[in-house]
Amino acid sequence: MTVQIARRRPTISDVARLAGVSISTVSRVVNGTAPVADETVLQVRHAITTLNYTPSAAARSLAGRKTQTIGLLLPQISGAFFAPMLLGIEIAARQGGFALLVHAQESQPANGDLTASLGSHNVDGILVFTTCLGDQEVTQLHAEGVPQVLLFRTPPAGLEIPCVFFENRENAHALVTHLIEVHGRRRIAFLQGLAGNEESVQREAGYREALEAHGLAVAPELMGVGGFTEIDGRRATEAWLRRGLEFDAIFSGNDEAAIGAIMALRAAGRRVPEDVAVVGFDDLPYARLIEPPLTTVHAPIQDAGLQATRQLVSLIQTGRAERMTLLPTEVVIRRSCGCA
């Protein structure tokens, strides 16, 4: 392959010259920022088409001091969770006229200056996913006046930064209650997310309340620590099995870990749901595909991305946004809990 020689791109001056007007007039018809005579508009439009002119984003940003770009700070891109979320974000960003700059932390050393690359220059605002940024960094960005919206993460104490969450507690409670009341389970284990995962904490709270409401003790040895990956779920379950712990159900804080649990159970010859019921949270696209189809709580992931982005756009454009957006979830009964 050889070098491609780029012709100089036409600038606003070229358009102005061809249309026989000044560059400010061109700018005004492009942006619609001031009235322009119909005839002039036509001439300018024609010149634009003829030259195949596209405004330079860089020059626009520099002169207009806004980038029309939103930065996305993600801990990772892989995982079934992110595709729908990204889609929601993309849709809302596009609707608001913003481009999307993606920055996944996974791919780089977690040095502090990643905020530099997005933080204060490339973008008009940032969408911060869970634990991507520590309290300190969020606080600093806030102090610098960078609009941000937090996804699945509460702002540092005292700061008013919009955040978006799923409704976790209520349906975690409902699902565990289902396990207890409908299926008569009494020894229900819980699979936790990583330390600092607020979703996990809330889901656990619902779990605890449901147990307590039925006079069941929370067994500390049945709290699976680790994280929300399939491996974590498998490991934790294997550990319980190895220790000979008794349990007749597992409530996993998310679907991925639930799948790991099912794998471990199956490998150990335990039947799901007969011997051990397993339920998850999130309702990932493949939750219904696995065997047995996973009973879980549906979380509107795409909507989370959409709403968060809308809040951010609003924050950027008007300076105001909802302090907290809570998205409703829904229990989805399939077969892994024991239901036909």
Added chain:
Amino acid sequence: MTVQIARRRPTISDVARLAGVSISTVSRVVNGTAPVADETVLQVRHAITTLNYTPSAAARSLAGRKTQTIGLLLPQISGAFFAPMLLGIEIAARQGGFALLVHAQESQPANGDLTASLGSHNVDGILVFTTCLGDQEVTQLHAEGVPQVLLFRTPPAGLEIPCVFFENRENAHALVTHLIEVHGRRRIAFLQGLAGNEESVQREAGYREALEAHGLAVAPELMGVGGFTEIDGRRATEAWLRRGLEFDAIFSGNDEAAIGAIMALRAAGRRVPEDVAVVGFDDLPYARLIEPPLTTVHAPIQDAGLQATRQLVSLIQTGRAERMTLLPTEVVIRRSCGCA
């Protein structure tokens, strides 16, 4: 939530003033573009830290006429396929010092000027996924000198544009051969992708060759048209079932459609793989999770993103890149083909 008042961000002039040097010197230490005395470097560094200075990307792009940004044109973001690919792209982009601007077509009307928003100004190069862009648009971008790399798509005739593909034919051939030789299947249906999907065409070629090599006729009625979604696979399979067509295996051009086929078969009371073997292509993360675990061909999706981006970075920086990158695939035998 109230307005956040942004302090003016420090500029290169502020740094220069504080360090007692000119802005060009600051620029030189920031970019390392010319030798600067050690002592001066220290002073400038100190001023930068003190002021918490970050260069403005817009100003840099404008002055340096490069954006250090890669544009990604995707037909969609959802789907298990995109997460790993995006991850690969992200990693390679980051390594090359480029930011990633994501543009999913799904979310907007497919008007022609989407190339405008990415095309000739925001980015130094574009990664074009399959059918996002027609031949005409690709040709135009090429004519404008915009570096681009095509993913799973050949360039328009006569143009030398780098592209990245999986090795499709060989292992499609191998997989169908496996169905024939090991499992004695003779009436093997094929599930096609959307018209224009070159991956599908190549996989179909492998399928046809395998049939022919074994003296089996290709049955036109067993070519499932449609697309590569689960729904498409289900619909096509249902149609075959409804028409009472005989077949003892389905080779789906991708995993998603294969899952649809399995669903349809199961709903109709056919056993997989006893009555009908089903195999796919791609080896999506959940292919091993479904019941029965899917025999398929593993495609290195993340690697595809990675390699394509590396080629693009090379094209941007050096003007040269591999004309075609072919990524090896691998047959993955699980149970849906009939193997234990």
Added chain:
DNA sequence: GATTATTATGTAAGCGCTTGCAGAAAGCGC
């Protein structure tokens, strides 16, 4: 018909950076 609003356009001053050019300072050979 003179005065005042209104609309349409141009002028020019940046936005914050990169970079070619030139000058100053310092090192080198003989």
Added chain:
DNA sequence: GCGCTTTCTGCAAGCGCTTACATAATAATC
């Protein structure tokens, strides 16, 4: 010590746009 290279640094000209501000032309008011 005198030219000559080699380092280091500053000056200033843009990059392509937005946006006050000024101006010209037109319409409205009494």
